[in-house]
Amino acid sequence: MRILRLLTVATGLALAATTAMSQTNVPGVPRNETIILENPEGTIKNPGWFNIWTINAGGQYTGLHQLALDTLWYIDPERGLDGVWENSLAAEKPIYNADFTEMTVKLRPGIYWSDGVEFTPDDLIYTVETQIKNPGMRWSALLALNVESVSSPEPWTVVFKLKKPNSRFHSLFTVRFNAIWIMPKHVFEKAADPQRFDFNPPVSLGAYKIHSFDPDGKWYIWQKRDDWQRTTLGRYGEPGPKYAAYIDPGPPDKRVIAQLNHNLDVVHDIAPEGMFTLTKQSPSLKTWFPNFPFAHPDPTLPSVIFNMQNPAFQNRDVRWALALLIDVKAVSMASYRGAATLSPIGIPPTGTHPDDYHIPLQEWLASYEIDTGKSKIKPYDPTIGNQIADMLRPTMKDQIPTDPAEIRKAFGYGWWKPNPQAATELLEKAGYTKRGNAWYTPDGKPFSIKLMVEGDSRPILTRAGTMIVQQWRQFGIDAKTEVAQGTTMLDRRIAGDFETLISWSVETYGGHPDLSFFLDSWHSQFVAAPGKTQSPRNWQRWSNPELDKIIEEVRRISFDDKRTVELGRDYAKLIVREMPIIPLMAYNVFTAMDETYWTGYPTAENPYANPVPNWGNSRSMMVKLKPKQP
Numbered sequence: 001m002r003i004l005r006l007l008t009v010a011t012g013l014a015l016a017a018t019t020a021m022s023q024t025n026v027p028g029v030p031r032n033e034t035i036i037l038e039n040p041e042g043t044i045k046n047p048g049w050f051n052i053w054t055i056n057a058g059g060q061y062t063g064l065h066q067l068a069l070d071t072l073w074y075i076d077p078e079r080g081l082d083g084v085w086e087n088s089l090a091a092e093k094p095i096y097n098a099d100f101t102e103m104t105v106k107l108r109p110g111i112y113w114s115d116g117v118e119f120t121p122d123d124l125i126y127t128v129e130t131q132i133k134n135p136g137m138r139w140s141a142l143l144a145l146n147v148e149s150v151s152s153p154e155p156w157t158v159v160f161k162l163k164k165p166n167s168r169f170h171s172l173f174t175v176r177f178n179a180i181w182i183m184p185k186h187v188f189e190k191a192a193d194p195q196r197f198d199f200n201p202p203v204s205l206g207a208y209k210i211h212s213f214d215p216d217g218k219w220y221i222w223q224k225r226d227d228w229q230r231t232t233l234g235r236y237g238e239p240g241p242k243y244a245a246y247i248d249p250g251p252p253d254k255r256v257i258a259q260l261n262h263n264l265d266v267v268h269d270i271a272p273e274g275m276f277t278l279t280k281q282s283p284s285l286k287t288w289f290p291n292f293p294f295a296h297p298d299p300t301l302p303s304v305i306f307n308m309q310n311p312a313f314q315n316r317d318v319r320w321a322l323a324l325l326i327d328v329k330a331v332s333m334a335s336y337r338g339a340a341t342l343s344p345i346g347i348p349p350t351g352t353h354p355d356d357y358h359i360p361l362q363e364w365l366a367s368y369e370i371d372t373g374k375s376k377i378k379p380y381d382p383t384i385g386n387q388i389a390d391m392l393r394p395t396m397k398d399q400i401p402t403d404p405a406e407i408r409k410a411f412g413y414g415w416w417k418p419n420p421q422a423a424t425e426l427l428e429k430a431g432y433t434k435r436g437n438a439w440y441t442p443d444g445k446p447f448s449i450k451l452m453v454e455g456d457s458r459p460i461l462t463r464a465g466t467m468i469v470q471q472w473r474q475f476g477i478d479a480k481t482e483v484a485q486g487t488t489m490l491d492r493r494i495a496g497d498f499e500t501l502i503s504w505s506v507e508t509y510g511g512h513p514d515l516s517f518f519l520d521s522w523h524s525q526f527v528a529a530p531g532k533t534q535s536p537r538n539w540q541r542w543s544n545p546e547l548d549k550i551i552e553e554v555r556r557i558s559f560d561d562k563r564t565v566e567l568g569r570d571y572a573k574l575i576v577r578e579m580p581i582i583p584l585m586a587y588n589v590f591t592a593m594d595e596t597y598w599t600g601y602p603t604a605e606n607p608y609a610n611p612v613p614n615w616g617n618s619r620s621m622m623v624k625l626k627p628k629q630p
Contacts, residue, residue: 026219026245028212032629034221034243035598037613038255038268039063043248044217050202050210052181053127053137054195060178061614062220063246067208067622069181070232072105072124072173074617077299077351077510078607081236081620084352084511088232089119089182089205091156094170096558103160103169112230114204117186121152126185128160130194137195139180142172167555168516175616176299176509176517206619207233208244219247239622240598246613259285259594266601266613267592271459272337275590279399286593286601288611291399292392293339293410296611297350297586299510301343302461304451304468304582305501308542309530312441312449312499319579320370321426322449324379324419325475326468329388331584332411335464338392340585342384342412346575347568348586349412351510356565357572358413365414368576372425379419385411409604412585420475439476448478452492452501455483464584465502494534496541505539505581510610513565516554523551542580547571600624 026036039061049058052065073093074086087093089111095104111119128150131140146169148161162169172180183194184203191197201210208222222244228234249255249264256274258264260282270278275294278285288296304322306313313319332340343349344365347357365380386404388411393400401407424434431442439447449472453465465481472479484492492498507518521536524543528534534541550571557563575581591611593601602609602621609620 026221026247029221029223029243029245032597032627033241034245035241035265035625036245036247036263037063037266038249038264039220039246040268040614041248047213047215047217047220048200049198051194051197051199053131053139053183054197055136055138058198059217059220061246062213063208063222063244064202064220065178065181065616066206066246066613066619067222067244068202068204068206068210069616070111070205071175071179071181073170073179074175075509075512076608076617076620077176077610077615078602080511081608081623084509088175089124090173094559096167100165100167100169100555101162103162105158105160107156107158108232109156110230111205111232112227113184113186114209114225115187117184117203119182119205121156121158123182123185124158125150125152126188127180127183130183130188131180134195139172143180146172165555167558168514168520170559171517176507178616205231207231207239207622211243217248219245221245233619233623236620236623240600240625240627241622244622259592262594262596265594265596265598266611267590268613269589269591272339272590275339275592276337278592282594284595286595286603288591288602289410289604291401292396293336293341293588295336295339295588295590297341297348297588298610298612299348299350299353299508300504300587301346301348301506301508302464302502302504302584302587303346303506304465304584305503305505305540306580306582307496307498307500308540308580309496310499315430316578317426317430318432319582321423321430322472323416323579323582324423324426325471325477326416326582327418327471328384328415328584329391330471331464331467332388333391334467335460336585336588338388339588339590340388340412341410341588342415342585343583344380344413344415344576345572346506346581346583347515347572348506348508348510350586351508352513353508353510354409354413356513357568361569361572362413364573365576370422370426372422373429374425375422377419377422379416379422380414381417382414384415385413423475434476437476438478446478447476448480450480450482450499452484452489452498453481454489454502455485457485457489461502468502493539494536496528496530496532496534501539503539504587505537506583507537512559513568514554514559515564515568515571516551519554519571520551522547524548540580542578544574544578544580546574550574595628597628598625599628600626 041059041061044059046057049056072090076084091106091108131137132144148163150160152158207228211221211223213220224242249258252270252274255267287294341349369376385407389400389407433440441447451465451469453462469479469481518537522538527541527543589612602611
């Protein structure tokens with residue numbers, strides 16, 4: 001609360017000092033025709049680089065992949081404009097042969113690049129072949145691994161012949177957050193080297209084209225195309241804003257100030273304290289949930305990730321003991337100030353997943369037993385969400401829901417009861433001993449754990465990790481946090497240079513029950529040897545024969561096969577039994593939307609899109625937004 005009071009005071013002072021500010025902080029466009037969104041990348045180091053197919057210092061979330069680019073399909077993490085699945089440049093869903101070694105794509109005619117050239121199958125073929133021929137381009141390795149050949153045997157049809165069966169090959173061209181974007185052949189074929197070509201100015205396939213950008217990389221402005229009807233988004237109506245500006249609004253306090261001054265329509269994310277300030281001071285605020293916890297739960301699962309190649313964590317009794325020492329209510333309060341949507345299973349509680357997984361598994365979770373060697377316990381507590389709601393109600397009052405379904409939607413479907421006695425018995429079963437107040441390993445060494453966090457780069461998860469370490473220390477484990485920020489965290493994560501960390505290895509579509517977006521990468525064939533680089537996303541480096549069987553069965557069935565959900569539930573049960581990660585909660589993003597100039601934002605009541613503005617799917621917002629002011 002002290003942080004909240006300080007932020008409120010600071011905001012008030014800043015507001016007093018900024019009353020004379022201009023009504024827009026982007027140049028050359030009318031404010032009432034412009035939606036201003038935060039780009040979480042901040043200031044772009046190489047602002048004139050638009051070649052997203054080559055890894056460089058240019059930006060991706062500048063509006064480039066949201067508004068200017070397109071690909072074959074989209075899956076919305078929520079409900080979508082017209083259902084979760086969207087055929088975009090493709091006219092229908094992917095067509096596979098019987099053994100999934102061939103995928104046929106029927107393309108949508110009548111779509112044009114912003115320079116007036118029609119999109120054709122040649123663009124798709126060029127995109128694939130160019131990246132295969134140029135190792136080091138963003139998607140070259142994935143395409144080279146899968147594609148034997150690609151051709152267009154008849155108009156508006158492209159056929160991929162695959163090197164091996166892959167019923168999920170289409171996912172490479174399906175936007176969850178991003179995907180393989182289609183390259184304009186008529187532009188790139190004129191470049192001497194596709195990896196050195198800056199693609200400036202970019203030719204757009206989306207409903208917006210580049211208007212201008214800051215040479216210092218602080219803002220990018222996109223303008224609605226006159227021929228927006230000749231884009232795939234045009235099927236849903238005319239986009240509302242004439243201009244869209246993606247900007248670097250500065251640190252969290254400045255984002256709050258900018259939105260209170262109506263100079264920032266969409267804040268990508270702020271700390272809970274910033275959101276609480278906005279809810280108190282901004283009558284024009286729109287949030288995903290109308291009341292607490294306000295934030296949008298992304299289909300991503302922050303967890304305690306064990307390095308399973310470390311002998312200290314190869315006994316599941318030890319992993320379960322560490323889970324039973326966590327008081328998740330305290331973790332929720334420390335990290336999200338109570339605004340966490342909890343999950344006891346290895347699937348984020350967002351989108352359609354509660355209906356497919358969390359709700360159907362409640363009975364199984366309630367009956368699940370652990371044998372500690374001295375007793376049998378049922379660790380699941382379905383009332384955790386209610387307990388957190390009750391803790392918050394005295395201060396948040398009527399902002400906390402009372403309807404049980406709304407409480408579960410906001411705070412999750414339960415978690416594990418703290419049980420130090422059961423943790424003691426599990427550790428003793430594993431050969432650990434306690435002398436005085438300290439625990440020792442079976443070989444007589446102090447039981448120590450380092451939990452890696454990202455520090456100021458990701459403060460919410462750092463606060464979660466700090467609380468967990470504190471709880472382990474109170475039990476007598478020599479636990480410490482170690483900070484690895486930004487690229488250091490990423491480098492150490494892929495190198496396996498950690499004992500445990502707070503991060504995520506589970507990312508899902510959200511709006512579709514298929515889990516292969518992350519699950520396929522957990523197959524043992526992709527687990528790197530100790531000291532070698534781990535490919536995404538099995539950061540825990542866990543291999544399990546039962547898991548391999550589940551993944552291999554998923555590979556043999558189609559994307560929409562009903563067995564997908566059954567296999568997903570088998571995976572969820574296996575994660576509970578083995579606990580290679582300790583799932584904590586959805587990655588709740590405090591996206592704040594201001595209705596001074598625009599209305600029609602997506603919300604939990606109208607979940608047609610993910611409102612988080614750096615997602616590729618956020619393009620859907622443009623056709624729903626309506627001007628508030630003439």
